[in-house]
Amino acid sequence: MSSSERLVTIIGGNCYEQSINRALGEDQEFVGQDPCDLGIFSFVVHWFGGALNGAAGSFPGGYYMAGQGSQLAFAILIFWFVNKQNKLDEEFGVAED
Amino acid sequence: MKLEGGFINNLSKVYGIYTLGFLGFVVLMAILEQAGVSADAIGWMFVGFTIFIYALIGVLSRTMESSEYYVAGREVPAVFNGMATAADWMSGASFIAMAGGIYLKGYPYMAFLVGWTGGYVLVASLLAPYLRKFGCYTVPDFIGTRYGGNLARFCAVVILVVASFTYVTAQITGTGIVASRALNIPFTVAVWIGLAGILFCSMLGGMKAVTWTQVAQYIVLIIAYLLPVFWMSNKFDYGLIPHFSQFDAVLRVQELEALHNVGALKPTPEAQAAAGKLAALTVGINDASDTLMAKWKFLTLVICMMAGTASLPHVLMRYFTTSSVRAARQSVGWSLVFICLLYLTAPALATFTKLSLLDPNLATGIIGKSIADVNSLEWVQKWSQVGFLKVFDGNGDGILQINEFFMKGDIVVLATPEIAGLPYVISGLVAAGGLAAAMSTADGLLLAIANALSHDLYYKIIDPKADTKTRLVVARILLLGVGAAGAFVAAQGLTGILGAVAWAFCFANSGLFFPLVLGVWWKRANRQGAVAGMIGGFGAGFWYLYMVQFGGMTPWLGLDGLRFGMIGMPVSLVLMIVVSLATEAPDEETMKMVDEIRIPKGKVVSDG
Numbered sequence: 001m002s003s004s005e006r007l008v009t010i011i012g013g014n015c016y017e018q019s020i021n022r023a024l025g026e027d028q029e030f031v032g033q034d035p036c037d038l039g040i041f042s043f044v045v046h047w048f049g050g051a052l053n054g055a056a057g058s059f060p061g062g063y064y065m066a067g068q069g070s071q072l073a074f075a076i077l078i079f080w081f082v083n084k085q086n087k088l089d090e091e092f093g094v095a096e097d
Numbered sequence: 098m099k100l101e102g103g104f105i106n107n108l109s110k111v112y113g114i115y116t117l118g119f120l121g122f123v124v125l126m127a128i129l130e131q132a133g134v135s136a137d138a139i140g141w142m143f144v145g146f147t148i149f150i151y152a153l154i155g156v157l158s159r160t161m162e163s164s165e166y167y168v169a170g171r172e173v174p175a176v177f178n179g180m181a182t183a184a185d186w187m188s189g190a191s192f193i194a195m196a197g198g199i200y201l202k203g204y205p206y207m208a209f210l211v212g213w214t215g216g217y218v219l220v221a222s223l224l225a226p227y228l229r230k231f232g233c234y235t236v237p238d239f240i241g242t243r244y245g246g247n248l249a250r251f252c253a254v255v256i257l258v259v260a261s262f263t264y265v266t267a268q269i270t271g272t273g274i275v276a277s278r279a280l281n282i283p284f285t286v287a288v289w290i291g292l293a294g295i296l297f298c299s300m301l302g303g304m305k306a307v308t309w310t311q312v313a314q315y316i317v318l319i320i321a322y323l324l325p326v327f328w329m330s331n332k333f334d335y336g337l338i339p340h341f342s343q344f345d346a347v348l349r350v351q352e353l354e355a356l357h358n359v360g361a362l363k364p365t366p367e368a369q370a371a372a373g374k375l376a377a378l379t380v381g382i383n384d385a386s387d388t389l390m391a392k393w394k395f396l397t398l399v400i401c402m403m404a405g406t407a408s409l410p411h412v413l414m415r416y417f418t419t420s421s422v423r424a425a426r427q428s429v430g431w432s433l434v435f436i437c438l439l440y441l442t443a444p445a446l447a448t449f450t451k452l453s454l455l456d457p458n459l460a461t462g463i464i465g466k467s468i469a470d471v472n473s474l475e476w477v478q479k480w481s482q483v484g485f486l487k488v489f490d491g492n493g494d495g496i497l498q499i500n501e502f503f504m505k506g507d508i509v510v511l512a513t514p515e516i517a518g519l520p521y522v523i524s525g526l527v528a529a530g531g532l533a534a535a536m537s538t539a540d541g542l543l544l545a546i547a548n549a550l551s552h553d554l555y556y557k558i559i560d561p562k563a564d565t566k567t568r569l570v571v572a573r574i575l576l577l578g579v580g581a582a583g584a585f586v587a588a589q590g591l592t593g594i595l596g597a598v599a600w601a602f603c604f605a606n607s608g609l610f611f612p613l614v615l616g617v618w619w620k621r622a623n624r625q626g627a628v629a630g631m632i633g634g635f636g637a638g639f640w641y642l643y644m645v646q647f648g649g650m651t652p653w654l655g656l657d658g659l660r661f662g663m664i665g666m667p668v669s670l671v672l673m674i675v676v677s678l679a680t681e682a683p684d685e686e687t688m689k690m691v692d693e694i695r696i697p698k699g700k701v702v703s704d705g
Binding site for chain 1: 344347396698
């Protein structure tokens with residue numbers, strides 16, 4: 001990875017991890033994961049928007065990711081995250097009755 | 098007539114009937130149009146009927162109970178809360194301005210789409226469930242209780258008011274634009290009519306009325322946005338579903354852009370002077386530039402819009418109305434689903450409209466046709482008259498080149514039905530949709546402002562002994578006052594919609610993002626740190642915006658006025674951390690409270 005690419009992935013991932021590290025025990029690692037995935041679809045993918053446009057033949061990849069791909073990824077990400085978080089809450093006995 | 102109990106359990110049926118009723122109304126208007134009823138009359142009926150319905154819901158939801166006025170009694174189911182949030186969220190910026198922005202500026206403006214959706218992931222994971230558990234009525238309420246003391250609360254109120262007021266004047270402007278076109282009345286008058294409609298929904302029933310009105314408005318706006326795009330995709334023979342067919346259309350548009358010399362052919366100085374603030378198309382739809390600056394600009398716009406989403410009080414407030422922490426989490430997911438229905442469609446709309454205008458093979462294409470022919474088109478005349486577009490023969494050859502057609506981005510949505518040759522009833526529908534979008538957001542914002550002023554400033558700071566009745570009366574008076582101020586500013590016609598909205602986002606994220614996130618996730622964050630973070634971040638951001646926008650300072654690192662959160666946020670973060678660590682830790686009780694917030698089980702931490 002070039003240094004600028006690495007910088008971008010770090011911004012997406014670790015920055016959130018730092019501030020979340022002080023959270024309650026078992027949630028820590030898990031909650032940090034969600035913003036990391038977020039970082040990938042928000043920043044990393046679009047950094048390469050130009051490259052994506054030429055990637056799969058004539059299909060406009062950069063346009064696709066900004067106009068559809070990332071948005072769908074976010075929606076799926078939220079529901080996946082919510083389900084896992086609820087399961088975690090139940091597992092540790094802190095879910096609502 | 099009270100609507101609870103029976104109402105909550107019958108939401109699907111009620112809104113199902115409403116949707117069918119609305120579709121029936123659209124069909125009726127189509128029949129009337131065929132029968133020869135004038136376009137103006139149809140416009141009046143669309144606007145009048147929809148505003149009447151919203152006002153009716155507002156009246157039916159009236160309440161004198163504070164938990165209903167502030168948080169809709171906390172009984173809104175996740176899916177419907179998601180719809181209401183989507184309407185609250187999608188304002189004139191999303192409905193009217195965004196497709197136009199993508200049309201004129203191409204790929205870089207799609208950063209708004211990524212930022213405005215990605216922000217919800219932050220809301221779901223970092224904030225919404227925890228604020229709901231906390232049980233506050235407003236965002237300053239959370240800040241004030243979490244950090245203690247009136248100063249922190251007051252700072253949050255100020256930031257909320259500045260950000261929301263900036264945003265709401267843009268919405269009232271949007272309402273005015275749509276109403277003035279649809280009703281054929283002057284903009285300055287339309288603004289006040291729009292305000293009256295907005296206030297009718299929010300004054301009597303507060304959050305309860307606003308929530309149920311927003312669900313109704315969502316249904317109108319999504320039908321209004323989707324229908325023209327589906328129609329165009331099929332009319333131009335690209336395919337049944339525009340979200341899939343748009344990619345072929347993009348490729349065709351890129352061909353046409355090359356054909357018409359988009360980018361190479363810029364307006365002559367004379368032509369631009371005649372066009373004033375209107376713009377010609379000079380940027381390709383999918384020019385994802387490979388320069389570092391272009392990538393950085395995309396990245397920073399995404400960051401600012403995402404963090405702003407997670408800091409805007411009128412958005413966060415929408416999750417206080419759900420029935421549980423789990424419901425709050427799911428509601429964020431549903432919000433995004435309903436928001437995506439529109440956002441996934443915006444690029445398709447921009448693309449198909451561009452196709453309509455640029456493709457000489459289509460009857461609707463105007464670039465390359467004779468200027469006399471173009472000027473004889475009804476929609477060209479109509480929109481020229483109100484200053485939304487201009488045709489100017491820069492090189493005197495009598496033919497319309499791409500650099501001779503100037504437009505305001507907003508017509509991409511508002512005029513598309515006419516541009517694409519769809520029946521006028523669709524234009525009426527789109528006007529109703531734009532109105533629904535702008536009004537629903539304006540309602541949410543006005544409520545956020547008035548509630549913060551009445552609950553946080555008046556009740557918690559000025560007169561903690563005030564009884565419920567007084568508090569609610571104060572809230573309503575403030576709603577009226579702030580609304581009038583917003584309409585007054587909007588009537589001056591100072592702001593463009595997208596720009597003002599971006600500013601609102603940056604005001605919010607500069608001042609509130611880190612105090613909110615660290616308030617939930619970092620026990621050691623204390624009052625002094627929060628106050629320093631809010632004042633410092635907001636101040637730095639405000640200063641930077643002023644210097645770049647009015648003070649003539651060259652932007653640092655290419656960060657223009659849309660991205661000033663990139664200055665405000667780091668300042669806020671650093672100050673919060675440094676000052677918190679430099680002063681004493683919060684007391685035991687506060688630390689325990691922060692732990693409590695993170696656990697869904699148990700009762701709310703604070704209640705009004």
